[in-house]
Amino acid sequence: MNQVLDDLNKGDWVHIFPEGKVNEKKEYIRLKWGVGRLVADAKITPVVLPFYHYGFDDILPNKQPYRPQMGQKATIVFGEPIYFDDMVRNLKEKQLSAIEIRKQITNKIEEEFYKLKEYARSFHEDHVKQIK
Numbered sequence: 001m002n003q004v005l006d007d008l009n010k011g012d013w014v015h016i017f018p019e020g021k022v023n024e025k026k027e028y029i030r031l032k033w034g035v036g037r038l039v040a041d042a043k044i045t046p047v048v049l050p051f052y053h054y055g056f057d058d059i060l061p062n063k064q065p066y067r068p069q070m071g072q073k074a075t076i077v078f079g080e081p082i083y084f085d086d087m088v089r090n091l092k093e094k095q096l097s098a099i100e101i102r103k104q105i106t107n108k109i110e111e112e113f114y115k116l117k118e119y120a121r122s123f124h125e126d127h128v129k130q131i132k
Contacts (some may be wrong), residue, residue, distance in 0.1 A: 004038060036103060053075065073118050
């Protein structure tokens, strides 16, 4: 995470998977607090653009044979940008611990992330999988 924070501080775009692992079972996984750390500790508070992809496991299943499956469909949805300037400033003014600040930021990202997951799943199953 230190390298990613350095990249953010240089103004670079970073892309992370905040679950910290591949979610093979598509179950709820608590997002890792490192994403909250990146937002809280960056010199300039980054804008978070949440997105969720659904159906990639149909294209490249995580089982043998590990070959792309032709003709499969996937859905990618993007949420609204999340601006954390006010939230970070308010949390720091309250003199909360670094852990509590990271947790609250991560909770906000997680809330939006799982809304997108449900929307992507629903859209994919209702619309995309029906396209032949």
